[in-house]
Amino acid sequence: MRGRSRPSPGHDRHRDRDRPGHRDRALRRFIADSTPVIAGGRAILLQIADPVVAAGVRRHSDFAERPQQRLAHTLMYVYAVVTGTARDAAVARSFVEHAHRPVAGANEVDRQLWVAATLYDSAIRTHRLLGTPVDAERAEAVLQAYAPIATALRVPADRWPTSVAAFEAYWADTLGTLRVTDDARSVVRDLLHPRAAPLWVRSAMPLVRIVTVGMLPDAVRDDYGFAWGPREERRWRRTLAGIRAVRAVVPGPLLRLPRVLLLRGMHRTAARHAHH
Secondary structure, three states: OOOOOOOOHHHHHHHHHHOHHHHHHHHHHHHHOOHHHHHHHHHHHHHOOOHHHHHHHHHOOOOOOOHHHHHHHHHHHHHHHHHOOHHHHHHHHHHHHHHHOOOOOOOOHHHHHHHHHHHHHHHHHHHHHOOOOOOHHHHHHHHHHOHHHHHHOOOOHHHOOOOHHHHHHHHHHHHOOOOOOHHHHHHHHHHHOOOOOOHHHHHHHHHHHHHHHHHOOHHHHHHHOOOOOHHHHHHHHHHHHHHHHHHHHOOHHHHOHHHHHHHHHHHHHHHHHHOO
């Protein structure tokens, strides 16, 4: 009697990749890595290119004293809502609701939809710039995984694009409505040239500036008034190549460490507030 042939190890790996549980884990690892940290500055600059968002950030935050705080809070929110537990998401939502309470226009659906959209677009664009394969299926899966960011900001579920094609159409339309104001330029000065930030933050800012400015859409970068030409373009591409080289040798758990640290910090802050 002929014995049953055993599938090759390669066949097993291919079959495992097709299982929903494996795909979910792969998507979770994709979303949970450190890419949002690199993408965060671009997302903020795009958010405040909306005049209402810029005015709210400028008048109701302490950017000048702690410019890195909004970036940290943005990253906490993304990691908590998209990759965290229900408790993580609830804590993140409570922080956002508290911060938005005194801000005129902060709960306008169109503004919050734009904020969520910048986070998705920046994450996908940064993954691709850093050499991570993002095929159509992965882009669609990440789009749906980011939907809770919008709904947690009180955007009706039916307003979040249901496909990448719908998202790209929304994105192109909204980019055409942006207008960089003096409020936005003031916030950017505090964010990219922090005077009161710790030394380690200020030391990293030249790298942050070239990466952040280089990733902006051309029209938005011009509206901000950033100098950009062949020299800056070459420097930006060299910097991205360096980041890609470093990421290629960093173990996966270390790439996902910022998520762990940010969520831990979020819960420590929540615990301190609960005791006051």
